[in-house]
Amino acid sequence: MNRLMQNCVALAAALLSAQASAQAVQARSADPVRYWGAHAGVNTLKDWDAQVDFGFGTPRSGHADLDRGVHGGLMVGRQSEHLRYELEYETGRIEVERLTLDPLSQAVNGKGRYHALFANAYRTDRLSERIDSFVGGGIGWGRVKLPQLGLGANCNCFGPASKSGFAWQLRAGLGYRVSDQASVSLQYTWLSLPRPEAEGPPGIRYDRKRFGAVTLGYSRQF
8 A cells, every 4th residue: 555655755855846837838838038030932923004294294104014024021029928029121132024104115124122120019919839920011121223224325214213211021831840949931022012112204103012022031039
């Protein structure tokens, strides 16, 4: 009987110790952690309309055909159990392939850029032992710049155009934890940036443009 009691006491002590260790691990995992990360991919820009003003009272409608450009960002943030906050620098390229200003249309090779700084917030949820989801957005400051582009030899009608101002974005994605400290992710971002313009002559004002970007990301706790 004494031997049985001793075994029961030893088993109870082991169970209590294991429970305490599990609770400690759970508590540590729930503590906020800092992280840094990066992501890269392509934007979904395909075209961009504009109004070109030659000073005759009625602007003419112009059109730029675009190719997908590179898109990426760097971020640093803090994550708790279900919330994530971060600061992010984001940038991308605008690839111009053709300009149209009726009745003229011409293939071109122009490259523009955009930059933005965002304060982001996300809701995160654990879908499985290694897979997480996140959805959220951010607000900040952005700048868009397009080069001098023209049709023919005498019509430098498109730019150079630029604009800085308020910007916002929405983002959703899935993350896969490759280790306790590191994760990879696939995400889709929907951006709204300032619309570039130029006083001229001729003046140009691009339409407001919102577009997406698909990127692969990597983040690591520190």
